[in-house]
Amino acid sequence: MKKLKMKSILMGFGFLIIMYGLMTTKPSDEETFKKYLVQYSDLTDPYSAQVRLSKVNANQTRFCGQINGKNTFGAYVGWTHFFAEKYVDGTGKERFFLDLRKSVAGIPPYALASDVIRTFCG
Template identity: 35%
Template sequence: MKRLALVALAGIVLAGCGDGDIDRARKAAAYHLKDPESAQFRNDRVVGKDGTVCGEVNGKNSLGAYVGFSKYVALRKDDGSYMALVDADGQSSLVSSTCD
């Protein structure tokens, strides 16, 4: 009985190891940065039932300095992957209308 409980617990823990919507959206947003490995995220959230993700991303420039947080929106495609738009200058109406 203890063994069965342990196996069930391990299954529950491992089930959470896959990439969720926010993880896949973060990868899509980081792709647009000069140094994707340096990406920092905050305020990530899923908006709507279609899996759209909004948040803010920060990354390093060519000189290795962080440039400051920019808003991003990531839209889920039919295959479950994401495409993202990073609004570095605050002018994107898509990001504003979807996330604000």
């Protein structure tokens, strides 16, 4: 009887440890961003996009960095700076905003962006 009680306690404790681990595991910033790309973007091949994240907010809804995507011929087009945000619009529908920016004539990529993008991305 004592062995059975001890076994039940240990199994319960093990179950709690496993559940705690599952509840506290958060996907990486890159995994979250790529999931949004696949789900919402109109990139030619979002699964093959290469990403370098430089800044992500705490709840993983705003991203800054660089992205290298493929064109219709399957070739990578080169690294481009981006700002992206997942949000809910006025109708309650989830949306994903992706702003791609190249440096032009020595002007930094976010110099001419909106205040929100410039403040977040720098």
